Amino acid sequence: MAREEQFELLLQVLKKFQQAGVLNSFMLIGSWCLQFYQFHFENPRALPVFRTMDVDFLIPNPNQIKDEVDVPTLLKEEGFVLTFNRSSGIVKYDHPELRVEFLVPEMGRGYGGPLEIKKLHIKAQGLRYLNLLTTHPQLISYKGLQVRVPKPAVFALHKLIISARRLNQSKQKSDLETAVGLLDFLYSRPNEIARIKSVLRTLPHKWVKTILSVSEKHFPRLNETAGKL
Amino acid sequence: MRTMIGVLKEELLRLKEAEQSYLREIRKLPRGSLHVKKIKKIAYLYLVSSKYSKISYRYVGGVSENESKKLKDEIALRKKYQQLLKEVRSNIKRITKIVYGKRRTV
Numbered sequence: 440m441a442r443e444e445q446f447e448l449l450l451q452v453l454k455k456f457q458q459a460g461v462l463n464s465f466m467l468i469g470s471w472c473l474q475f476y477q478f479h480f481e482n483p484r485a486l487p488v489f490r491t492m493d494v495d496f497l498i499p500n501p502n503q504i505k506d507e508v509d510v511p512t513l514l515k516e517e518g519f520v521l522t523f524n525r526s527s528g529i530v531k532y533d534h535p536e537l538r539v540e541f542l543v544p545e546m547g548r549g550y551g552g553p554l555e556i557k558k559l560h561i562k563a564q565g566l567r568y569l570n571l572l573t574t575h576p577q578l579i580s581y582k583g584l585q586v587r588v589p590k591p592a593v594f595a596l597h598k599l600i601i602s603a604r605r606l607n608q609s610k611q612k613s614d615l616e617t618a619v620g621l622l623d624f625l626y627s628r629p630n631e632i633a634r635i636k637s638v639l640r641t642l643p644h645k646w647v648k649t650i651l652s653v654s655e656k657h658f659p660r661l662n663e664t665a666g667k668l
Numbered sequence: 669m670r671t672m673i674g675v676l677k678e679e680l681l682r683l684k685e686a687e688q689s690y691l692r693e694i695r696k697l698p699r700g701s702l703h704v705k706k707i708k709k710i711a712y713l714y715l716v717s718s719k720y721s722k723i724s725y726r727y728v729g730g731v732s733e734n735e736s737k738k739l740k741d742e743i744a745l746r747k748k749y750q751q752l753l754k755e756v757r758s759n760i761k762r763i764t765k766i767v768y769g770k771r772r773t774v
Contacts, residue, residue: 492679518752520689533686535755609674616671 442490445536446474449494451517452539453584461508461559466587468542468572468594469495470617475579476591485627487620489613497542499573504558511560514539528553530562544569567604571597571646575638592634595621599653599661600646619658626660639665676767683760690753697746698739704731715739 449471456462467475470490477486498504511521511532519532519539530553532539543554545565553562572589579586589597598618605611625631639647647665654661700717703725713728713736728736 491675492682518748520686520693520749520752522685522689531685533682533689535683535686535752535759538682538686607674609671609678612671613675 445490445492448517448534448537450582450584452494452514452537453586455513455517456510457584459508459510459513460506461504461510462585463587464498464500464504464559466497466499466573466576466589467494468497468569468589469493471495472588472591472594473617473621475581475586475588476594476621478581479577479579479591480624483624485620485624487617487624489617489620491613492537494537494539495542496539497544497569497572498556498559498563499544499576501543501554501556501563504556507558509560510541528562529564540564542566542569544573546570568597568600568646571600571642590634590638591621592625592631593638595625596635596638596642596650599650599658603649603653615653615657622654622658622661632664635661636664673767676763680760680763680767683756683763687753687756687760690749690756694746694749694753697742697749699746700743702728702740702743713739 453462453467456465471494473487474490477483480486514532517534519534519537522531522533522538523529524531529540541556541559541561541563543550543556543563543565545567550565553564555562572593575590575593576587577590579588588594595618598614598621602611602614602618605614622635625635639650642650651662651665698715698717700715703714703716705712705714711731713731713733715726715728717724717726728739730736
């Protein structure tokens, strides 16, 4: 299946979520964000085009979901099947072309396993640093869909942080490629540079240190920007 | 290129997991196909399946009965999953060829 058809499948899933009234509870993160950034910036060629098959939905506030929606059934209608990992307890939804996963920001001591969101009938995996994405949302309208994604600047900085924590080298490389490609594009826009500065100002000192230690080697312009803060 | 191969290897693992998931779901659904028999102008539904080259007909009920509708939906879902399983397997073949070359068997 070509990427266009994959994207069509993703749009179908998003449409189902919107019709069920659950799309506004999710934030689309991961490489498929870049596709929506392309629409937001009116299809610039400079944006990285690398996409994986994973579609990650972040649930910023799992406790604030009020309406009950059977998300697995919605996915089943599109041909997705449930894949359960017995050792970790993580649940994913597979299709020949895409894999849907649900994530929640992990804070403090963590959840000690996947978090069950009863209202949505799903289990979400808790991951660190995701709260950085939830605090900077951006709504992108596309073909009648209102898709929530993180702000591009924040997405790039988040990729830099997690690349430092990756054990898998190929994942680390793809994170870095995405972050550097996106930052390179964002640096051509003065308002985005200003946003990067303002985000860096609000981050904990340790996080900034991690970001700058990675960018020193891969994107030194960010260190220059941070130096001027 | 190494990043690409890494991503493809991961995709291969994902597809193998998906293959198992589709097989599990297909096993849960009824085998065979539906056949309508008209007896004295009344339509009756039969589930036709074969085992060890022996064909068996199982009476389901009237065409409009609830059980018949449920069975129809389940068989349609099984066929959909079988089609998707085919796609998964063809993707596994394609990616194995890219990552390991022609000689590796799936």
